[in-house]
Amino acid sequence: MLHIEWAPIATVAAKEFRDRLRNRWVLAVALVFAAFSLVIGYFGGAQQGEIGLRSAEFVIASLVSLVIYLIPMIALLLGFDAIVGERERGSLDLLLAYPLTRLELLLGKYLGLAAALTLSTLAGFAAIGILLFAHFGVSVLDQCVRFVVTSVMLGLSFLSLAMLLSAVARDRASASGLAIALWLFFVLIFDLLLLGLLVASGGNVGGPELAGALLLNPADLFRILNVFSLDAVRDLYGLASVVPPALANPWVLGSAMLAWIVGPLTIAIWRFRA
Template identity: 55%
Template sequence: MRNYLDLGQVRVIAGKEFSDRIRNRWVLAVAIIFSLFALAIAYFGSAQQGSVGFKGVDVTIASLVSLVIYLVPLIALILGYDAIVGERERGSMDLLLSMPITRFEILLGKFLGLAAALAVSTALGFGAGLLPISGGVESKDLYHYAGFVLSATLMGMAFLSLSMLVSVVSTDRIRASGVAIGLWFFFVLIFDLLLTGALVLSDGSLGSGVFGALLMLNPADVFRLLNIFSSEQVQNMYGLATVMPDRLTSPAVLGAVMAAWIVVPFLIARWRFR
Protein backbone atom coordinates (compact mmCIF):
# COMPACT_ATOMS: atom_id res chain seq x y z
CA MET A 1 0.00 0.00 0.00
CA ARG A 2 1.32 3.42 -0.93
CA ASN A 3 2.11 5.85 1.88
CA TYR A 4 1.79 9.01 -0.22
CA LEU A 5 -1.14 10.91 -1.68
CA ASP A 6 -1.65 10.59 -5.44
CA LEU A 7 -3.45 13.78 -6.48
CA GLY A 8 -4.16 12.30 -9.91
CA GLN A 9 -6.27 9.55 -8.35
CA VAL A 10 -8.06 12.09 -6.18
CA ARG A 11 -8.78 14.24 -9.24
CA VAL A 12 -10.27 11.27 -11.12
CA ILE A 13 -12.62 10.34 -8.26
CA ALA A 14 -13.60 13.99 -7.70
CA GLY A 15 -14.21 14.52 -11.41
CA LYS A 16 -16.47 11.49 -11.59
CA GLU A 17 -18.54 12.61 -8.59
CA PHE A 18 -18.89 16.11 -10.01
CA SER A 19 -19.74 14.96 -13.54
CA ASP A 20 -22.33 12.54 -12.18
CA ARG A 21 -24.12 15.47 -10.49
CA ILE A 22 -23.93 17.46 -13.71
CA ARG A 23 -25.34 14.61 -15.81
CA ASN A 24 -28.27 13.95 -13.49
CA ARG A 25 -29.03 17.69 -13.44
CA TRP A 26 -28.58 17.87 -9.67
CA VAL A 27 -26.49 21.05 -9.87
CA LEU A 28 -28.99 22.69 -12.23
CA ALA A 29 -31.99 21.80 -10.06
CA VAL A 30 -30.42 23.14 -6.85
CA ALA A 31 -29.20 26.30 -8.59
CA ILE A 32 -32.69 27.01 -9.91
CA ILE A 33 -34.21 26.52 -6.45
CA PHE A 34 -31.68 28.87 -4.85
CA SER A 35 -32.09 31.53 -7.55
CA LEU A 36 -35.88 31.52 -7.28
CA PHE A 37 -35.75 31.85 -3.50
CA ALA A 38 -33.11 34.60 -3.67
CA LEU A 39 -35.09 36.60 -6.22
CA ALA A 40 -38.39 36.16 -4.35
CA ILE A 41 -36.90 37.18 -1.02
CA ALA A 42 -35.09 40.16 -2.57
CA TYR A 43 -38.42 41.53 -3.81
CA PHE A 44 -40.91 40.26 -1.24
CA GLY A 45 -38.82 39.93 1.92
CA SER A 46 -40.37 43.11 3.35
CA ALA A 47 -43.97 42.24 2.48
CA GLN A 48 -44.89 41.75 6.15
CA GLN A 49 -43.97 45.41 6.71
CA GLY A 50 -46.49 46.39 4.02
CA SER A 51 -44.09 47.02 1.13
CA VAL A 52 -42.44 45.07 -1.65
CA GLY A 53 -39.40 45.67 -3.77
CA PHE A 54 -35.66 45.50 -3.28
CA LYS A 55 -34.76 47.17 0.05
CA GLY A 56 -31.02 46.62 0.02
CA VAL A 57 -28.49 43.82 0.31
CA ASP A 58 -28.48 43.83 4.13
CA VAL A 59 -32.24 43.28 4.33
CA THR A 60 -32.04 40.58 1.66
CA ILE A 61 -29.23 38.76 3.47
CA ALA A 62 -31.08 38.94 6.79
CA SER A 63 -34.07 37.27 5.15
CA LEU A 64 -32.00 34.71 3.26
CA VAL A 65 -30.04 33.60 6.33
CA SER A 66 -33.04 31.86 7.88
CA LEU A 67 -33.90 30.15 4.59
CA VAL A 68 -30.33 28.99 3.95
CA ILE A 69 -30.05 27.48 7.43
CA TYR A 70 -32.98 25.20 6.61
CA LEU A 71 -32.17 24.42 2.99
CA VAL A 72 -28.40 24.11 2.54
CA PRO A 73 -27.72 21.63 5.41
CA LEU A 74 -30.53 19.38 4.17
CA ILE A 75 -29.18 19.39 0.61
CA ALA A 76 -25.61 18.74 1.80
CA LEU A 77 -26.65 15.85 4.04
CA ILE A 78 -28.72 14.25 1.27
CA LEU A 79 -25.87 14.76 -1.18
CA GLY A 80 -23.27 12.84 0.81
CA TYR A 81 -25.02 10.30 3.03
CA ASP A 82 -24.60 7.41 0.55
CA ALA A 83 -21.21 8.38 -0.91
CA ILE A 84 -19.45 5.43 0.75
CA VAL A 85 -22.19 3.14 2.01
CA GLY A 86 -23.90 3.29 -1.39
CA GLU A 87 -20.74 2.09 -3.14
CA ARG A 88 -20.43 -0.65 -0.53
CA GLU A 89 -24.00 -1.87 -1.08
CA ARG A 90 -23.63 -1.85 -4.87
CA GLY A 91 -20.39 -3.82 -4.62
CA SER A 92 -18.39 -1.18 -6.48
CA MET A 93 -16.33 -0.32 -3.40
CA ASP A 94 -14.58 -3.71 -3.56
CA LEU A 95 -13.73 -2.99 -7.19
CA LEU A 96 -12.34 0.43 -6.30
CA LEU A 97 -10.22 -0.97 -3.46
CA SER A 98 -8.80 -3.65 -5.77
CA MET A 99 -7.24 -0.90 -7.86
CA PRO A 100 -4.02 1.00 -7.02
CA ILE A 101 -5.83 3.64 -5.00
CA THR A 102 -5.92 4.22 -1.25
CA ARG A 103 -8.98 4.59 0.93
CA PHE A 104 -7.99 8.16 1.77
CA GLU A 105 -7.83 9.06 -1.92
CA ILE A 106 -11.29 7.61 -2.45
CA LEU A 107 -12.73 9.51 0.51
CA LEU A 108 -11.00 12.78 -0.35
CA GLY A 109 -11.93 12.55 -4.02
CA LYS A 110 -15.58 11.93 -3.25
CA PHE A 111 -15.68 14.79 -0.77
CA LEU A 112 -14.01 17.25 -3.14
CA GLY A 113 -16.27 16.27 -6.05
CA LEU A 114 -19.44 16.62 -4.00
CA ALA A 115 -18.18 19.85 -2.42
CA ALA A 116 -17.51 21.27 -5.89
CA ALA A 117 -21.04 20.38 -7.01
CA LEU A 118 -22.48 22.00 -3.89
CA ALA A 119 -20.33 25.13 -4.29
CA VAL A 120 -21.19 25.58 -7.97
CA SER A 121 -24.93 25.16 -7.41
CA THR A 122 -24.86 27.56 -4.43
CA ALA A 123 -22.84 30.24 -6.21
CA LEU A 124 -24.81 29.98 -9.45
CA GLY A 125 -28.17 29.88 -7.68
CA PHE A 126 -27.74 32.82 -5.32
CA GLY A 127 -25.73 34.76 -7.90
CA ALA A 128 -28.38 34.36 -10.60
CA GLY A 129 -31.09 35.21 -8.09
CA LEU A 130 -29.79 38.76 -7.65
CA LEU A 131 -28.59 39.25 -11.22
CA PRO A 132 -31.75 41.15 -12.33
CA ILE A 133 -31.21 43.80 -9.63
CA SER A 134 -27.40 43.90 -9.60
CA GLY A 135 -27.38 47.08 -11.68
CA GLY A 136 -28.67 49.13 -8.75
CA VAL A 137 -26.32 47.64 -6.17
CA GLU A 138 -23.04 49.23 -5.11
CA SER A 139 -19.80 47.29 -5.35
CA LYS A 140 -19.39 47.09 -1.55
CA ASP A 141 -22.83 45.52 -1.31
CA LEU A 142 -21.88 42.97 -3.94
CA TYR A 143 -18.80 42.04 -1.90
CA HIS A 144 -21.03 41.71 1.17
CA TYR A 145 -23.39 39.44 -0.75
CA ALA A 146 -20.45 37.41 -2.07
CA GLY A 147 -19.33 36.89 1.53
CA PHE A 148 -22.81 35.61 2.37
CA VAL A 149 -22.67 33.13 -0.53
CA LEU A 150 -19.20 32.00 0.56
CA SER A 151 -20.35 31.45 4.15
CA ALA A 152 -23.37 29.47 2.89
CA THR A 153 -21.03 27.30 0.82
CA LEU A 154 -18.75 26.69 3.81
CA MET A 155 -21.72 25.71 5.97
CA GLY A 156 -22.80 23.30 3.24
CA MET A 157 -19.32 21.76 3.23
CA ALA A 158 -19.46 21.35 7.01
CA PHE A 159 -22.69 19.37 6.74
CA LEU A 160 -21.30 17.49 3.75
CA SER A 161 -18.36 16.46 5.93
CA LEU A 162 -20.80 15.24 8.57
CA SER A 163 -22.72 13.28 5.94
CA MET A 164 -19.50 11.64 4.72
CA LEU A 165 -18.84 10.52 8.29
CA VAL A 166 -22.36 9.11 8.48
CA SER A 167 -21.81 7.29 5.18
CA VAL A 168 -18.58 5.73 6.43
CA VAL A 169 -19.93 4.45 9.76
CA SER A 170 -23.35 3.29 8.51
CA THR A 171 -23.99 -0.32 7.55
CA ASP A 172 -26.63 0.41 4.90
CA ARG A 173 -28.20 3.31 3.02
CA ILE A 174 -31.47 3.22 4.98
CA ARG A 175 -29.70 3.73 8.30
CA ALA A 176 -27.45 6.37 6.75
CA SER A 177 -30.43 8.34 5.45
CA GLY A 178 -32.14 8.13 8.84
CA VAL A 179 -29.06 9.40 10.66
CA ALA A 180 -28.61 12.19 8.10
CA ILE A 181 -32.18 13.41 8.56
CA GLY A 182 -31.76 13.11 12.33
CA LEU A 183 -28.66 15.34 12.17
CA TRP A 184 -30.63 17.91 10.18
CA PHE A 185 -33.41 17.95 12.78
CA PHE A 186 -30.91 18.24 15.62
CA PHE A 187 -28.70 21.01 14.26
CA VAL A 188 -31.40 23.04 12.49
CA LEU A 189 -34.46 22.61 14.71
CA ILE A 190 -33.61 21.10 18.08
CA PHE A 191 -30.23 22.57 19.03
CA ASP A 192 -31.37 26.18 19.38
CA LEU A 193 -34.49 25.09 21.29
CA LEU A 194 -32.32 23.21 23.78
CA LEU A 195 -29.96 26.16 24.09
CA THR A 196 -32.84 28.59 24.62
CA GLY A 197 -34.33 26.27 27.23
CA ALA A 198 -31.01 26.06 29.05
CA LEU A 199 -30.75 29.84 28.98
CA VAL A 200 -34.23 30.22 30.47
CA LEU A 201 -33.72 27.51 33.11
CA SER A 202 -30.44 29.07 34.19
CA ASP A 203 -32.37 32.28 34.96
CA GLY A 204 -29.69 34.39 33.33
CA SER A 205 -26.79 32.74 35.14
CA LEU A 206 -25.49 31.26 31.90
CA GLY A 207 -22.74 33.71 31.00
CA SER A 208 -22.32 35.22 27.55
CA GLY A 209 -19.00 33.39 27.15
CA VAL A 210 -20.58 30.00 27.81
CA PHE A 211 -23.56 30.84 25.62
CA GLY A 212 -21.30 31.93 22.77
CA ALA A 213 -19.13 28.82 23.13
CA LEU A 214 -22.21 26.60 22.95
CA LEU A 215 -23.26 28.30 19.72
CA MET A 216 -19.92 27.24 18.23
CA LEU A 217 -21.08 23.62 18.58
CA ASN A 218 -23.52 24.10 15.71
CA PRO A 219 -22.25 24.98 12.19
CA ALA A 220 -25.64 26.48 11.36
CA ASP A 221 -25.27 28.94 14.24
CA VAL A 222 -21.72 29.74 13.16
CA PHE A 223 -23.08 30.60 9.72
CA ARG A 224 -25.77 32.77 11.29
CA LEU A 225 -23.21 34.63 13.40
CA LEU A 226 -20.91 35.17 10.41
CA ASN A 227 -23.69 37.03 8.62
CA ILE A 228 -25.22 38.78 11.62
CA PHE A 229 -22.00 40.48 12.63
CA SER A 230 -21.07 41.42 9.08
CA SER A 231 -23.44 44.40 9.17
CA GLU A 232 -24.87 46.66 11.89
CA GLN A 233 -28.21 46.73 10.11
CA VAL A 234 -28.41 42.94 10.23
CA GLN A 235 -27.38 42.96 13.90
CA ASN A 236 -30.34 45.19 14.69
CA MET A 237 -32.66 42.56 13.24
CA TYR A 238 -31.37 39.94 15.66
CA GLY A 239 -30.91 40.02 19.41
CA LEU A 240 -27.55 38.27 19.61
CA ALA A 241 -25.44 41.41 19.51
CA THR A 242 -26.06 42.09 23.20
CA VAL A 243 -25.21 38.58 24.46
CA MET A 244 -22.27 37.53 22.29
CA PRO A 245 -18.76 38.30 23.62
CA ASP A 246 -16.67 40.37 21.23
CA ARG A 247 -14.00 37.69 20.86
CA LEU A 248 -16.54 35.31 19.32
CA THR A 249 -17.90 37.80 16.78
CA SER A 250 -14.67 38.16 14.81
CA PRO A 251 -15.00 36.84 11.22
CA ALA A 252 -11.55 35.27 11.58
CA VAL A 253 -12.59 33.30 14.68
CA LEU A 254 -15.92 32.27 13.22
CA GLY A 255 -14.26 31.31 9.95
CA ALA A 256 -11.76 29.16 11.83
CA VAL A 257 -14.58 27.43 13.72
CA MET A 258 -16.41 26.74 10.45
CA ALA A 259 -13.20 25.35 8.95
CA ALA A 260 -12.90 23.04 11.97
CA TRP A 261 -16.44 21.82 11.33
CA ILE A 262 -15.34 20.89 7.80
CA VAL A 263 -12.02 19.27 8.70
CA VAL A 264 -12.71 17.42 11.98
CA PRO A 265 -15.64 15.22 10.83
CA PHE A 266 -13.72 14.41 7.65
CA LEU A 267 -10.65 13.34 9.65
CA ILE A 268 -12.83 11.14 11.86
CA ALA A 269 -14.37 9.63 8.72
CA ARG A 270 -10.86 9.00 7.35
CA TRP A 271 -9.81 7.27 10.56
CA ARG A 272 -12.95 5.12 10.59
CA PHE A 273 -12.71 4.29 6.87
CA ARG A 274 -9.16 2.99 7.33
Protein backbone atom coordinates in the same frame (compact mmCIF):
# COMPACT_ATOMS: atom_id res chain seq x y z
CA MET B 1 3.57 9.04 6.81
CA LEU B 2 0.66 9.09 4.39
CA HIS B 3 1.41 8.67 0.71
CA ILE B 4 -1.26 10.23 -1.48
CA GLU B 5 -1.49 10.01 -5.26
CA TRP B 6 -3.50 12.94 -6.58
CA ALA B 7 -4.17 11.44 -10.02
CA PRO B 8 -6.66 8.79 -8.75
CA ILE B 9 -8.22 11.37 -6.43
CA ALA B 10 -8.80 13.69 -9.38
CA THR B 11 -10.24 10.81 -11.41
CA VAL B 12 -12.77 9.90 -8.71
CA ALA B 13 -13.62 13.55 -8.10
CA ALA B 14 -14.19 14.19 -11.81
CA LYS B 15 -16.48 11.15 -12.06
CA GLU B 16 -18.56 12.28 -9.07
CA PHE B 17 -18.81 15.79 -10.48
CA ARG B 18 -19.78 14.56 -13.97
CA ASP B 19 -22.43 12.29 -12.48
CA ARG B 20 -24.05 15.26 -10.72
CA LEU B 21 -23.97 17.29 -13.92
CA ARG B 22 -25.32 14.41 -15.99
CA ASN B 23 -28.31 13.75 -13.72
CA ARG B 24 -29.01 17.51 -13.58
CA TRP B 25 -28.55 17.64 -9.81
CA VAL B 26 -26.46 20.82 -10.04
CA LEU B 27 -29.03 22.49 -12.29
CA ALA B 28 -31.94 21.54 -10.05
CA VAL B 29 -30.30 22.84 -6.87
CA ALA B 30 -29.16 26.03 -8.59
CA LEU B 31 -32.70 26.70 -9.81
CA VAL B 32 -34.10 26.11 -6.33
CA PHE B 33 -31.62 28.56 -4.80
CA ALA B 34 -32.25 31.13 -7.54
CA ALA B 35 -36.04 30.92 -7.26
CA PHE B 36 -36.14 31.14 -3.47
CA SER B 37 -33.57 33.92 -3.28
CA LEU B 38 -35.41 36.05 -5.85
CA VAL B 39 -38.75 35.54 -4.13
CA ILE B 40 -37.27 36.39 -0.73
CA GLY B 41 -35.43 39.38 -2.16
CA TYR B 42 -38.55 40.91 -3.67
CA PHE B 43 -41.24 39.82 -1.22
CA GLY B 44 -39.32 39.47 2.03
CA GLY B 45 -40.64 42.82 3.26
CA ALA B 46 -44.28 42.18 2.33
CA GLN B 47 -45.30 41.81 5.97
CA GLN B 48 -44.08 45.38 6.53
CA GLY B 49 -46.10 46.51 3.51
CA GLU B 50 -43.10 46.84 1.19
CA ILE B 51 -42.31 44.90 -1.98
CA GLY B 52 -39.01 45.04 -3.81
CA LEU B 53 -35.36 45.28 -2.86
CA ARG B 54 -35.50 47.33 0.37
CA SER B 55 -31.81 47.15 1.19
CA ALA B 56 -28.95 44.72 0.71
CA GLU B 57 -28.75 44.17 4.48
CA PHE B 58 -32.35 43.02 4.83
CA VAL B 59 -32.18 40.85 1.71
CA ILE B 60 -29.07 39.05 2.92
CA ALA B 61 -30.47 38.71 6.44
CA SER B 62 -33.59 37.11 4.96
CA LEU B 63 -31.50 34.79 2.78
CA VAL B 64 -29.56 33.63 5.84
CA SER B 65 -32.62 31.76 7.13
CA LEU B 66 -33.13 30.16 3.70
CA VAL B 67 -29.53 28.95 3.59
CA ILE B 68 -29.61 27.56 7.13
CA TYR B 69 -32.57 25.35 6.27
CA LEU B 70 -31.74 24.32 2.71
CA ILE B 71 -27.97 23.98 2.33
CA PRO B 72 -27.39 21.61 5.30
CA MET B 73 -30.24 19.39 4.08
CA ILE B 74 -28.95 19.35 0.50
CA ALA B 75 -25.36 18.64 1.61
CA LEU B 76 -26.45 15.77 3.86
CA LEU B 77 -28.62 14.25 1.13
CA LEU B 78 -25.77 14.61 -1.33
CA GLY B 79 -23.16 12.77 0.72
CA PHE B 80 -24.88 10.41 3.14
CA ASP B 81 -24.55 7.38 0.83
CA ALA B 82 -21.20 8.22 -0.77
CA ILE B 83 -19.44 5.30 0.95
CA VAL B 84 -22.18 3.13 2.43
CA GLY B 85 -24.04 3.22 -0.89
CA GLU B 86 -21.03 1.76 -2.70
CA ARG B 87 -20.71 -0.88 0.00
CA GLU B 88 -24.39 -1.82 -0.20
CA ARG B 89 -24.33 -2.06 -4.00
CA GLY B 90 -21.24 -4.26 -3.82
CA SER B 91 -19.14 -1.85 -5.88
CA LEU B 92 -16.83 -0.76 -3.05
CA ASP B 93 -14.60 -3.83 -3.31
CA LEU B 94 -14.45 -3.37 -7.08
CA LEU B 95 -13.34 0.26 -6.69
CA LEU B 96 -10.69 -0.70 -4.15
CA ALA B 97 -9.38 -3.38 -6.55
CA TYR B 98 -8.05 -0.53 -8.68
CA PRO B 99 -4.73 1.14 -7.78
CA LEU B 100 -6.64 3.31 -5.33
CA THR B 101 -6.41 3.53 -1.55
CA ARG B 102 -9.36 4.06 0.78
CA LEU B 103 -8.05 7.53 1.60
CA GLU B 104 -7.86 8.49 -2.07
CA LEU B 105 -11.33 7.13 -2.74
CA LEU B 106 -12.93 9.08 0.10
CA LEU B 107 -11.07 12.29 -0.73
CA GLY B 108 -11.97 11.95 -4.40
CA LYS B 109 -15.64 11.48 -3.61
CA TYR B 110 -15.64 14.40 -1.19
CA LEU B 111 -13.91 16.76 -3.61
CA GLY B 112 -16.23 15.83 -6.48
CA LEU B 113 -19.34 16.31 -4.37
CA ALA B 114 -17.91 19.51 -2.91
CA ALA B 115 -17.32 20.88 -6.42
CA ALA B 116 -20.92 20.08 -7.42
CA LEU B 117 -22.31 21.67 -4.25
CA THR B 118 -20.13 24.76 -4.66
CA LEU B 119 -21.08 25.22 -8.31
CA SER B 120 -24.79 24.90 -7.59
CA THR B 121 -24.53 27.38 -4.70
CA LEU B 122 -22.63 29.96 -6.75
CA ALA B 123 -24.96 29.59 -9.73
CA GLY B 124 -28.05 29.71 -7.54
CA PHE B 125 -27.16 32.95 -5.81
CA ALA B 126 -25.71 34.64 -8.89
CA ALA B 127 -29.06 36.13 -9.93
CA ILE B 128 -29.82 37.85 -6.63
CA GLY B 129 -26.19 38.98 -6.38
CA ILE B 130 -26.36 40.63 -9.80
CA LEU B 131 -29.64 42.34 -8.88
CA LEU B 132 -28.24 43.66 -5.61
CA PHE B 133 -25.13 44.93 -7.37
CA ALA B 134 -27.19 46.62 -10.09
CA HIS B 135 -29.58 48.18 -7.56
CA PHE B 136 -27.23 49.26 -4.77
CA GLY B 137 -23.86 49.48 -6.46
CA VAL B 138 -20.41 48.35 -5.42
CA SER B 139 -21.12 48.97 -1.72
CA VAL B 140 -22.88 45.57 -1.48
CA LEU B 141 -19.96 43.62 -2.92
CA ASP B 142 -18.34 42.85 0.44
CA GLN B 143 -21.62 41.63 1.97
CA CYS B 144 -22.47 39.49 -1.05
CA VAL B 145 -19.03 37.89 -1.17
CA ARG B 146 -19.15 37.15 2.56
CA PHE B 147 -22.61 35.61 2.22
CA VAL B 148 -21.69 33.38 -0.73
CA VAL B 149 -18.34 32.25 0.71
CA THR B 150 -19.86 31.38 4.10
CA SER B 151 -22.79 29.62 2.36
CA VAL B 152 -20.28 27.41 0.55
CA MET B 153 -18.40 26.78 3.80
CA LEU B 154 -21.65 25.83 5.55
CA GLY B 155 -22.41 23.36 2.77
CA LEU B 156 -18.91 21.86 2.93
CA SER B 157 -19.13 21.44 6.70
CA PHE B 158 -22.37 19.46 6.43
CA LEU B 159 -20.95 17.53 3.50
CA SER B 160 -18.05 16.52 5.78
CA LEU B 161 -20.59 15.39 8.38
CA ALA B 162 -22.41 13.42 5.66
CA MET B 163 -19.19 11.66 4.67
CA LEU B 164 -18.62 10.76 8.32
CA LEU B 165 -22.13 9.30 8.56
CA SER B 166 -21.55 7.35 5.34
CA ALA B 167 -18.28 5.94 6.67
CA VAL B 168 -19.74 4.71 9.97
CA ALA B 169 -23.26 3.63 8.94
CA ARG B 170 -24.06 -0.04 8.38
CA ASP B 171 -26.47 0.56 5.49
CA ARG B 172 -28.15 3.35 3.50
CA ALA B 173 -31.28 3.26 5.66
CA SER B 174 -29.23 3.90 8.80
CA ALA B 175 -27.24 6.62 7.06
CA SER B 176 -30.37 8.41 5.83
CA GLY B 177 -31.92 8.26 9.31
CA LEU B 178 -28.78 9.66 10.87
CA ALA B 179 -28.66 12.43 8.24
CA ILE B 180 -32.22 13.50 9.06
CA ALA B 181 -31.49 13.39 12.79
CA LEU B 182 -28.35 15.47 12.29
CA TRP B 183 -30.24 18.08 10.28
CA LEU B 184 -32.97 18.32 12.91
CA PHE B 185 -30.42 18.65 15.70
CA PHE B 186 -28.23 21.37 14.20
CA VAL B 187 -30.96 23.37 12.44
CA LEU B 188 -33.85 23.12 14.91
CA ILE B 189 -33.09 21.44 18.22
CA PHE B 190 -29.70 22.91 19.14
CA ASP B 191 -30.90 26.50 19.51
CA LEU B 192 -34.02 25.36 21.36
CA LEU B 193 -31.83 23.54 23.87
CA LEU B 194 -29.72 26.64 24.44
CA LEU B 195 -32.83 28.78 24.82
CA GLY B 196 -34.34 26.25 27.24
CA LEU B 197 -31.14 26.21 29.28
CA LEU B 198 -31.13 29.99 29.41
CA VAL B 199 -34.77 30.15 30.55
CA ALA B 200 -34.48 27.26 33.01
CA SER B 201 -31.47 28.87 34.68
CA GLY B 202 -33.26 32.19 35.03
CA GLY B 203 -30.59 33.87 32.95
CA ASN B 204 -27.74 32.66 35.18
CA VAL B 205 -26.29 30.60 32.35
CA GLY B 206 -25.34 32.83 29.47
CA GLY B 207 -22.77 35.35 28.39
CA PRO B 208 -19.47 33.84 27.25
CA GLU B 209 -20.63 30.28 28.00
CA LEU B 210 -23.68 30.57 25.77
CA ALA B 211 -21.71 32.34 23.05
CA GLY B 212 -19.02 29.66 23.20
CA ALA B 213 -21.68 26.98 22.75
CA LEU B 214 -22.64 28.59 19.43
CA LEU B 215 -19.25 27.48 18.08
CA LEU B 216 -20.51 23.91 18.39
CA ASN B 217 -23.05 24.47 15.62
CA PRO B 218 -21.94 25.37 12.07
CA ALA B 219 -25.41 26.75 11.30
CA ASP B 220 -25.07 29.25 14.17
CA LEU B 221 -21.58 30.16 12.99
CA PHE B 222 -22.97 30.93 9.56
CA ARG B 223 -25.77 33.04 11.04
CA ILE B 224 -23.41 35.09 13.21
CA LEU B 225 -20.88 35.57 10.41
CA ASN B 226 -23.53 37.14 8.22
CA VAL B 227 -26.06 38.78 10.50
CA PHE B 228 -23.71 40.13 13.17
CA SER B 229 -21.79 42.00 10.49
CA LEU B 230 -24.96 43.84 9.39
CA ASP B 231 -25.42 46.68 11.86
CA ALA B 232 -28.89 47.51 10.53
CA VAL B 233 -30.42 44.13 11.34
CA ARG B 234 -28.31 42.34 13.95
CA ASP B 235 -30.45 43.68 16.81
CA LEU B 236 -33.50 42.05 15.22
CA TYR B 237 -31.84 38.67 15.74
CA GLY B 238 -30.76 39.44 19.31
CA LEU B 239 -27.14 38.67 18.48
CA ALA B 240 -25.74 41.97 19.69
CA SER B 241 -26.56 41.06 23.30
CA VAL B 242 -25.52 37.40 23.06
CA VAL B 243 -22.25 37.35 21.13
CA PRO B 244 -19.29 39.04 22.83
CA PRO B 245 -16.91 41.11 20.68
CA ALA B 246 -14.20 38.43 20.85
CA LEU B 247 -16.45 35.89 19.14
CA ALA B 248 -17.81 38.47 16.70
CA ASN B 249 -14.39 38.48 15.04
CA PRO B 250 -14.96 37.04 11.54
CA TRP B 251 -11.51 35.41 11.56
CA VAL B 252 -12.34 33.50 14.75
CA LEU B 253 -15.71 32.42 13.40
CA GLY B 254 -14.25 31.59 9.99
CA SER B 255 -11.59 29.42 11.63
CA ALA B 256 -14.28 27.62 13.61
CA MET B 257 -16.24 27.01 10.41
CA LEU B 258 -13.09 25.67 8.74
CA ALA B 259 -12.65 23.30 11.69
CA TRP B 260 -16.16 22.00 11.03
CA ILE B 261 -15.09 21.20 7.46
CA VAL B 262 -11.78 19.55 8.29
CA GLY B 263 -12.70 17.83 11.58
CA PRO B 264 -15.54 15.49 10.50
CA LEU B 265 -13.75 14.71 7.22
CA THR B 266 -10.61 13.72 9.12
CA ILE B 267 -12.62 11.42 11.40
CA ALA B 268 -14.36 9.94 8.35
CA ILE B 269 -10.97 9.21 6.77
CA TRP B 270 -9.75 7.56 9.99
CA ARG B 271 -12.91 5.49 10.32
CA PHE B 272 -12.94 4.39 6.68
CA ARG B 273 -9.29 3.37 6.78
CA ALA B 274 -9.71 1.43 10.04
